[in-house]
Amino acid sequence: MLDITTDIRSLSDFKRNTTDFLDQMRGNGHPVVLTINGKAELVVQDAISYQRLLDRVDELEALGGIRKGLSDIEAGRVTPLRQFEAEFRKTRGLASRPR
Numbered sequence: 777m778l779d780i781t782t783d784i785r786s787l788s789d790f791k792r793n794t795t796d797f798l799d800q801m802r803g804n805g806h807p808v809v810l811t812i813n814g815k816a817e818l819v820v821q822d823a824i825s826y827q828r829l830l831d832r833v834d835e836l837e838a839l840g841g842i843r844k845g846l847s848d849i850e851a852g853r854v855t856p857l858r859q860f861e862a863e864f865r866k867t868r869g870l871a872s873r874p875r
Contacts, residue, residue, distance in 0.1 A: 777806065778806060778809070779804075782806075783809060785809070785811070787811065787818065801820070801822040801825070802822050802824075807820060
């Protein structure tokens with residue numbers, strides 16, 4: 777979670793105190809928003825926290841796909857496996873699989 781009292785700083789301050797900022801980010805896991813001329817321009821984050829963010833995005837995308845699939849099933853938007861396989865093989869010029 778971003779703390780606006782400590783996590784929004786100027787780029788100049790970040791340049792002067794980079795080591796302190798790195799220690800802060802490693803310690804609390806919060807990103808730091810860097811401003812230029814008073815406007816937010818950059819976000820800096822430690823690698824571990826960034827990886828956690830990417831992992832969370834992947835999880836949320838997977839859950840969205842699962843929800844869509846369940847919704848399709850409930851709405852009857854399904855294709856039987858044998859029909860899908862036959863169409864898949866046909867469109868890709870693959871031989872039919874023996875049964």
